[in-house]
Amino acid sequence: MGLAHSQNKVVRWIEYRLPVFAFLDHQLIDYPTPRNLNYWWNMGSLAGIMLMVQIVTGITLAMHYTPHADLAFGSVEHIMRDVNWGWMLRYLHANGGSMFFAVVYIHLFRGLYYGSYKAPREILWWMGVLILLVMMATAFTGYVLPWGQMSFWAATVITNLFTAIPWIGEDLTIWLWGGYSVDQPLLNRFFSLHYLMPFVLVGIVFVHLWALHTHGSNNPLGVDIKRPQDKIPFHPYYTVKDLFGMGVMFFILALFTFFLPNYLGEVINYIPANPLQTPPHIVPEWYFLPFYAILRAVPDKLGGVIAMALAILVLFVLPWLDTSKVRSAKFRPIYKQFFWLFMADCVVLGWVGANPAEGHFILIGRLATIYYFAHFIILMPLIGWFEKPRPLPEHIGEPVLKRGAGGEGSS
Amino acid sequence: MAETASAGGGATPPEGEGRRDFLIIAGATMGLAAVIGVAWPLVETMQPSADVLALSSTEVDLSPIEVGQSITVKWRGKPVFVRRRTEEEIAAAQNVSLDDLSDPQSDADRAQNPEWLILVGICTHLGCIPLGQKASDPVGDFGGWFCPCHGSHYDTSGRIRKGPAPNNLEVPEYEFLDEMTIRIG
Numbered sequence: 064m065g066l067a068h069s070q071n072k073v074v075r076w077i078e079y080r081l082p083v084f085a086f087l088d089h090q091l092i093d094y095p096t097p098r099n100l101n102y103w104w105n106m107g108s109l110a111g112i113m114l115m116v117q118i119v120t121g122i123t124l125a126m127h128y129t130p131h132a133d134l135a136f137g138s139v140e141h142i143m144r145d146v147n148w149g150w151m152l153r154y155l156h157a158n159g160g161s162m163f164f165a166v167v168y169i170h171l172f173r174g175l176y177y178g179s180y181k182a183p184r185e186i187l188w189w190m191g192v193l194i195l196l197v198m199m200a201t202a203f204t205g206y207v208l209p210w211g212q213m214s215f216w217a218a219t220v221i222t223n224l225f226t227a228i229p230w231i232g233e234d235l236t237i238w239l240w241g242g243y244s245v246d247q248p249l250l251n252r253f254f255s256l257h258y259l260m261p262f263v264l265v266g267i268v269f270v271h272l273w274a275l276h277t278h279g280s281n282n283p284l285g286v287d288i289k290r291p292q293d294k295i296p297f298h299p300y301y302t303v304k305d306l307f308g309m310g311v312m313f314f315i316l317a318l319f320t321f322f323l324p325n326y327l328g329e330v331i332n333y334i335p336a337n338p339l340q341t342p343p344h345i346v347p348e349w350y351f352l353p354f355y356a357i358l359r360a361v362p363d364k365l366g367g368v369i370a371m372a373l374a375i376l377v378l379f380v381l382p383w384l385d386t387s388k389v390r391s392a393k394f395r396p397i398y399k400q401f402f403w404l405f406m407a408d409c410v411v412l413g414w415v416g417a418n419p420a421e422g423h424f425i426l427i428g429r430l431a432t433i434y435y436f437a438h439f440i441i442l443m444p445l446i447g448w449f450e451k452p453r454p455l456p457e458h459i460g461e462p463v464l465k466r467g468a469g470g471e472g473s474s
Numbered sequence: 475m476a477e478t479a480s481a482g483g484g485a486t487p488p489e490g491e492g493r494r495d496f497l498i499i500a501g502a503t504m505g506l507a508a509v510i511g512v513a514w515p516l517v518e519t520m521q522p523s524a525d526v527l528a529l530s531s532t533e534v535d536l537s538p539i540e541v542g543q544s545i546t547v548k549w550r551g552k553p554v555f556v557r558r559r560t561e562e563e564i565a566a567a568q569n570v571s572l573d574d575l576s577d578p579q580s581d582a583d584r585a586q587n588p589e590w591l592i593l594v595g596i597c598t599h600l601g602c603i604p605l606g607q608k609a610s611d612p613v614g615d616f617g618g619w620f621c622p623c624h625g626s627h628y629d630t631s632g633r634i635r636k637g638p639a640p641n642n643l644e645v646p647e648y649e650f651l652d653e654m655t656i657r658i659g
Contacts, residue, residue: 149519
């Protein structure tokens with residue numbers, strides 16, 4: 064293997080001047096990877112592929128879209144009705160956003176379960192959290208662009224969050240709007256930012272990969288790779304595995320794009336923006352629902368905004384909140400159970416976020432919010448101290464080899 | 475591909491190499507088909523959209539135009555010159571020897587009805603709009619149109635007579651719907 068050692072004259076001519084093939088060999092082809100990665104490790108590549116899908120469909124959509132308060136809604140309908148394949152592009156882009164968040168959330172929970180944020184991968188984790196934050200900003204600015212009722216009122220509600228900041232909040236919000244309400248200046252700058260941020264994401268993804276390739280992937284056992292036979296080259300073993308995952312992902316994306324294109328959206332966004340009438344029930348897209356629930360759980364304007372911000376920022380200090388030396392939840396009997404409880408809590412928060420803030424939803428939302436933070440700030444340090452982990456294997460081949468030899472299989 | 479396909483079945487070389495070749499070729503073919511399948515709609519989106527195509531023809535009412543007068547109408551975003559020519563202009567256009575023309579074309583080939591000359595008003599050199607529509611405009615040495623950008627002279631049939639333009643002014647597709655109405659495009 065190895066492109067860099069090819070005898071092809073063109074390859075050698077380029078390689079001597081710019082060692083691009085050696086770089087590919089190192090990072091993509093011979094790149095040593097733990098041999099026991101499961102399908103949850105597909106999600107990183109899949110997220111990268113979704114970013115590319117979003118950029119390609121987005122650039123094409125931008126060729127037909129008009130960022131003007133009077134024309135934006137019409138230009139989206141123009142894309143849907145008049146532009147060749149415009150409907151497909153728009154549905155791919157809208158549902159592609161959901162697909163992107165879905166694989167990124169699975170990727171994140173994968174990291175939580177297998178302790179991928181622990182030393183020496185803290186900066187890798189930080190870059191991941193940063194990617195999530197920029198993704199959220201990108202998704203939000205993009206959601207505003209069709210300038211329907213949901214777009215408009217989502218923009219209004221979210222930008223009004225900044226008014227909660229003491230002293231400077233009002234002025235900051237006016238600056239953000241470029242006026243005294245959500246209107247043309249905001250739409251225009253959101254379009255500009257929505258176009259910019261995906262490329263910022265590409266940059267952060269590059270640093271994310273740089274950090275990843277410094278110490279290599281974590282693995283389902285969370286044990287460091289100590290022997291050469293624990294590693295296999297990335298190509299063809301994981302390129303093929305990722306390609307299979309890509310096929311599954313594109314199947315799901317196609318299912319939504321062609322058969323359920325508006326299932327994840329809000330019908331009310333097909334009504335043009337009306338600054339004089341708020342829709343009866345405002346809900347964000349599904350991927351923001353848990354955070355929306357946290358925002359509404361706190362009965363104080365500033366407090367709600369802070370809680371929502373902390374819900375993500377707490378992930379930055381996670382490597383130090385988790386006091387356990389063991390990475391994988393496979394060997395952490397107590398943490399494993401709390402992991403699933405935490406996941407259930409996130410689902411509950413999402414369910415509360417999708418419903419009106421009334422009646423028992425208020426109480427459930429508050430309890431779920433308290434549990435969300437308790438998981439990180441109280442439970443993670445305590446479990447790390449008191450839990451007695453199961454014995455770790457010597458190397459990542461051990462559990463399999465033992466089972467192969469007829470011993471008691473544990474997995 | 476046929477050979478590798480058949481090799482994939484029974485009599486495989488050692489270690490299933492034929493089978494592997496078949497899988498690689500079949501996989502790469504499907505991958506290529508997928509890439510083309512995705513690239514095609516992406517390229518197609520940049521073709522004129524349905525609303526642009528809907529504007530691809532324009533009807534013009536000729537009745538307000540006096541003899542010797544010209545109007546400019548917009549068709550597919552381009553200026554179209556509609557001139558009701560005088561007897562002298564028609565005679566000048568018809569009495570030119572084809573040998574004197576750099577892009578030889580008879581006036582009869584350019585005007586369905588000699589009285590009406592319909593032209594795309596774009597200089598065939600580099601796309602400027604020639605002058606000559608208004609009475610006060612310079613009309614060039616041949617009494618038709620004069621392009622101010624690089625000095626091309628067109629005659630009363632819109633044919634190039636002098637200057638850098640390579641071709642005559644284009645005659646768009648048009649038809650007379652009745653005596654005094656044309657549809658361009």
